[in-house]
Amino acid sequence: MPTDTKRVRAPEVSQSPSLFSCGPAVVLPSHGARADGRQRDQVDVRPVFVRCGLVSQAKGSAYIEAGDTKLLCSVYGPKETERKDETDMKCGRLTTDMRFAPFSCPERGSWIQGSQDKNFSLMLQESLQPALCLHKYPRSQIEVNVMVLENSGSVQAHAITCASLALADAGIEMYDLVLGCSIRQDGSSYVVDPTYLEENNWSSSEHQGGLTVAFLPSLNQVSGLQSDGEMTEETLTAGIRTCIEGCYKLYPVIQQALVKAVRRAAPES
Amino acid sequence: MSPTRLCVPGDKLCSVEDCIMGTGVYLRHGYIYSSLAGYVLRKNEGEELPVISVVRETEVQLLPDVGAIVTCKVTSINSRFAKVHILYVGSTPLKDLFRGTIRKEDVRATEKDKVEMHRSFRPGDIVLAKVISLGDVQSNYLLTTAENELGVVVAHSDAGEHTVTLLWRDGGVQPQVETGDRKIIIQFMSTSDLHCPHSYERRKLCVLVCVSVF
Numbered sequence: 001m002p003t004d005t006k007r008v009r010a011p012e013v014s015q016s017p018s019l020f021s022c023g024p025a026v027v028l029p030s031h032g033a034r035a036d037g038r039q040r041d042q043v044d045v046r047p048v049f050v051r052c053g054l055v056s057q058a059k060g061s062a063y064i065e066a067g068d069t070k071l072l073c074s075v076y077g078p079k080e081t082e083r084k085d086e087t088d089m090k091c092g093r094l095t096t097d098m099r100f101a102p103f104s105c106p107e108r109g110s111w112i113q114g115s116q117d118k119n120f121s122l123m124l125q126e127s128l129q130p131a132l133c134l135h136k137y138p139r140s141q142i143e144v145n146v147m148v149l150e151n152s153g154s155v156q157a158h159a160i161t162c163a164s165l166a167l168a169d170a171g172i173e174m175y176d177l178v179l180g181c182s183i184r185q186d187g188s189s190y191v192v193d194p195t196y197l198e199e200n201n202w203s204s205s206e207h208q209g210g211l212t213v214a215f216l217p218s219l220n221q222v223s224g225l226q227s228d229g230e231m232t233e234e235t236l237t238a239g240i241r242t243c244i245e246g247c248y249k250l251y252p253v254i255q256q257a258l259v260k261a262v263r264r265a266a267p268e269s
Numbered sequence: 270m271s272p273t274r275l276c277v278p279g280d281k282l283c284s285v286e287d288c289i290m291g292t293g294v295y296l297r298h299g300y301i302y303s304s305l306a307g308y309v310l311r312k313n314e315g316e317e318l319p320v321i322s323v324v325r326e327t328e329v330q331l332l333p334d335v336g337a338i339v340t341c342k343v344t345s346i347n348s349r350f351a352k353v354h355i356l357y358v359g360s361t362p363l364k365d366l367f368r369g370t371i372r373k374e375d376v377r378a379t380e381k382d383k384v385e386m387h388r389s390f391r392p393g394d395i396v397l398a399k400v401i402s403l404g405d406v407q408s409n410y411l412l413t414t415a416e417n418e419l420g421v422v423v424a425h426s427d428a429g430e431h432t433v434t435l436l437w438r439d440g441g442v443q444p445q446v447e448t449g450d451r452k453i454i455i456q457f458m459s460t461s462d463l464h465c466p467h468s469y470e471r472r473k474l475c476v477l478v479c480v481s482v483f
Contacts, residue, residue, distance in 0.1 A: 059364070078332065079365035089403065131278075133295065133304055139403055139410075140332060168278050171325050173304040175295065176279030218279030218302070258277045258306045262325065266308075 034191060034198070036067065043245045045181065045193040048158075048253055052169040052261035060170020062257075064162040067195060068152035071159055073166040078140030092137030096125040098146040098159055105151045106196070120156055127160050127180070127214035127224030133173040142172060153195035156212045157182040160224065161254065168258055176219045177254060181246035182212040183239050185231050190239060192246050207231055213243035217251050273310065276303040282321055291322025331358040333367060333400050333410055338419075341369055341412065343394045349373050351390045353398070355410065368409040371398060375413035395423040 038044040046067040055061035058074035065071075081093055098120040102109045113121075124146065132142070144167065146159045157180030164178040184194040187207055191198055199210060209229020215222055222244070227236065276282065280303045282294065290296060291312075293305040303309070307325035314320050333339050333355055341353035355367040374381045376389050390396065397419050398412035414420045 077365070080367050089405065137332060168306045171305060171307075173293065173295075174278040175297075175302070175304060177277060216279070218281070219297075255277050259275045262275055262306050262308070266325070 036195065038191075038193075040189045040191055043192050043242055043249060045246050045249055048161075048250065050162075050165065050254060050257040052165055052257060053265065058166075058170070060166045060168070060172070062162045062165035062169055064158050064165070066154065066158050066193065068150055069155060069158055070149040071146060071155070071162045072149060073144065073146045073159070073162040075142065075144050075163075075166045075170040075172065077142035077170075078137045078172070079143075081139060081141040090138055091134040092132075092140040092142055094125055094129050094132060094134065094142050094144065096121045096128065096144045096146070096163070098124055098148070100148045100151060103150075104148045120159065123156060123212075123214075123224055123226050124159055124163060127178055128163055128167070130221070130223045131164065131174050131176055131178045131216055132167065133175060136173050142167075151196060153197075153199050154182045154193050154212075156180065156226065157193070157214075160214045161250065165254060165258065169261055176216040176221075177251075177258075178214050178216055178223055179247040179250050179254065180212060180214050180224075181243040181250070182210060183242055183246070185209045185211065185229065185235055185239060190242065192242060207235060209235075211236065211239045211243060213240055213247070215244050215247040217247060273308045275307070276309050276323060277306045278304050282309060282323075287318065288321040289316065289318045291320045293323030293325075294321060331361050331363070333358050333369070335400055335402065337400050339369070339398055339400060339412065340422075341396050341398055343390045343392050343396060345392060346386050346390050348386055351386060352409075353396060353412065356395075369398070369400075369412045370404075370409050371396070371412045371414060375401070375411070375415055378415040381415075390421065391424060393424070394421045396421050 034040060036046075038046070046069075049065040050062065052060070052062045054063050054072070055074045059076055061072070061074040063070075063072050078092055098117060099111075099113065100109050100117060102111060124144070128144065134142075144163050146163055148155055148159070160178055160180030164174070167174060168177060181193065183190050183192045184198055185207060186201075194210070207230060209227060209231040211227040211231075212225070213222060214224030222240070225240070227239075231239070282288075282301045282303055285296060285299050285301055288301060288311065290301055291310070293303065293307065294301050295304050296302075301321060303323045305323045305325055307323045309321065309323055311319045311321050331337075337358055339355050339359075340357035341355045343351050343353050345352045350370050350372045353369045353371060355369050356363060371390070373384050373386055376384045376386070396414060398414050399416065399419055400410055401413045402411040404411050
């Protein structure tokens with residue numbers, strides 16, 4: 001039979017591609033040092049890189065990187081509200097939208113918002129709303145859009161920080177910055193600012209849970225709180241205090257980034 | 270002025286006994302805190318205490334407020350009102366779109382019931398107006414042109430591309446000058462020059478510049 005020289009012959013035996021994918025997830029040890037060298041049971045947040053004013057089309061924007069987690073937030077507004085109701089006449093409205101890029105998680109996601117994304121957006125709105133001076137913007141709408149570029153854990157907390165930075169960069173009047181921090185309770189020990197593997201590591205021990213806190217450092221108020229899993233009351237209150245400490249650790253970095261952004265936008269007048 | 274210092278929202282600036290509040294700050298428990306990320310300015314304005322405010326050099330986001338003079342463009346007219354897009358608040362351009370309405374009775378101060386909207390405004394006219402109300406749930410910002418300094422500033426003629434100088438009476442547009450094809454019309458008139466006895470109590474004119482393009 002004349003051979004076909006124009007085509008590359010396929011192998012005669014075919015195998016499923018899933019055989020070549022990574023093995024099952026590694027179960028992380030619940031004591032000892034963490035995978036990236038940080039300590040358990042200590043307020044050891046990942047160092048962050050923050051920068052404001054990256055998105056030129058938006059009124060204000062911010063980018064945050066913590067370990068491998070990367071988030072971008074842009075703020076539009078105040079603009080006129082399309083749908084009006086009674087409360088809009090006196091104060092403005094805040095709309096938040098948090099989306100995960102399809103390439104952000106280890107498993108490819110879709111562009112359409114799932115229910116989990118909507119929960120994140122709602123938590124973001126609840127955390128940011130107390131900090132804004134919305135009564136100064138009647139009949140207006142402020143839009144906050146967060147895009148997660150890479151999800152390597154603790155996304156909710158960093159989204160809150162990023163969004164409040166972007167709002168400050170946009171010149172929206174705020175009572176205070178909002179910082180977010182999350183912990184993961186694993187039995188009797190906890191890890192602050194968990195990575196993706198640490199977050200999704202559901203081992204069989206009791207008292208497993210996660211906690212995210214949104215905190216206003218200067219006013220010393222908690223504006224958002226979300227927890228899941230099973231924790232006792234003392235663990236929960238201790239966890240909130242830990243998160244607040246974690247927020248205080250982030251505070252100087254965030255302040256520095258804002259100051260730099262103001263200087264960059266307008267050198268000493 | 271003390272050297273400028275940068276602050277972020279939530280920074281405690283000073284006590285309320287030391288300064289008076291300006292813009293970009295808020296008061297809480299007897300202390301003044303910053304509500305913007307920007308430069309702290311302390312100004313002595315002749316009162317006992319200096320005024321402290323936080324400013325950002327980038328354009329301040331202004332919202333049309335009651336009593337503000339705005340520049341707007343007419344988008345559609347009706348026998349009862351004209352709808353406009355607000356473009357400038359004072360001299361600051363707005364980045365986003367705000368809508369306003371000029372009702373028939375707010376076009377001029379005298380003879381309000383004899384106003385004819387299609388003779389007073391045309392779509393595409395640039396109008397100087399004043400905000401009288403933020404409006405309620407259904408309506409947009411309510412504007413008025415019923416003052417001497419307010420009214421149509423620039424208009425397009427029927428021919429389309431040419432602009433005409435306008436003299437207007439009491440806020441309404443009365444195209445007095447024809448749309449010359451190659452005429453450049455620049456007319457400056459002051460109100461005192463043209464005070465003449467007329468059935469209207471005072472003819473209202475305004476400084477108008479216009480350029481006709483051919």
